[in-house]
Amino acid sequence: MQAHFVHSCGRLRKAVKTWWTFQVKTRHQHHKAMDGDKPWALIPEFGERGIPEQAADIIGRHFRVVSHRDFLKEPARHAPKIQVLFNWMKLPEPTPALLASLPALKVVASGGAGYDHLDLPAIARSGVRAANTPGVVSDCTADMALALLLASARNVVEGHDVTTNPETAVLPQWLGSVEVSGSTLGIVGMGKIGYKIARRARGFDMKILYYQRSRRSAEDEQTLGATYCENLADLLGRSDFVVLSVCLTPETIGLIGARELALMKPSATLVNISRGAVVDQDALFQALQGRTIRAAALDVTDPEPLPRDHPLLGLPNVIITPHLGTSTINTIRKMVQKMVDNALAAIEGGEMPDELKY
Secondary structure (H helix, E strand, O other), rough: OHHHHHHHHHHHHHHHHHHHEEEEEEHHHHHHHHHHHHEEEEEEEEOOOEEHHHHHHHHHHHEEEEEEHHHOHHHHOOOOEEEEEEEEEEEOOOHHHHOOOOOOOEEEOOOEEEEEEOOOHHHHOOEEEEOOOOOOOOHHEEEEHHHHHHHHHOOHHHHHHHHHHOOOOOOOOOOOOOOOOOOOEEEEOOOOHHHHHHHHHHHHOOOEEEOOOOOOOOOHHHHHEEOOOOHHHHHHHHHOEEOOOOOOOOOOOOOOOOHHHHOOOOOEEEEEEEHHHHHHHHHHHHHHHOOOOOEEEEEOOOOOOOOOOOOHOOOOEEEEEEOOOOOOOOHHHHHHHHHHHHHHHHHHHOOOOOOOOO
């Protein structure tokens, strides 16, 4: 009877193993068939130098991907299949040469609200559409603007350095901090992000000024308690904090230079969460070094990162962060989802939610 039991168990184990092998093989064939139906996309890569791994599943659900590095190894093999170019942190750069090498390409789907890095005329001439991801980055970027403003005003970084320095014996009582509550905030560029910054600033009872080419509605101004400045000079002269929230265009390159910095209060702080090229960095260095203005807090520079010997890096009255405006997992996943939505719409020949027209 024992021998019969052992024999039965052996047959059961064999049957289970056969069933499991069949299931795995079937599932693999099913996934392979499903993958075969997915369109191909070119990406910079997943990981530290590309699209964050935390959002890889969103793309993987809809696309088969090839990294730019692998594409360059075998362009003839990959080029005919690629219908989508996912552009992240400006990579892969959709140059005319790359566009010309991708005969099936339908769309360049870029992550982020800014699109100054895209040559839209060249993309359009290639018969390819383009899209960005506005809207979903507004809250996160506005949070970053306030974080930089507060950190600079209250000397948070300097305070941390002093407190953790092993040579510190006595903690300082004052580091030159300035008041945020009740101060005047000047916002240059009252678009979606600027509007969100103003809403947050109201929580600090800040007086809000703004400047841009087109004035917002009276309803918006009333909601925000914001005052429109007819010119940039007026805003700069009246503000304790100036936040730059403009798109990079030929008109905004070098928008803040030596002349504009000289118009600011000596106690004022410049915060830039737009693009590095909006500020003349040589002029900014001179203004900070000579105390023409109190401080600067920059989430963007030109280039990124700055050369390690750049003079701005050695100043005590500047905070520089590595373009963290949209860097939360929640926002990154929203951005990638928008990229995917735009790409799928383009492949199907439909209307893209965020198409960039030229």
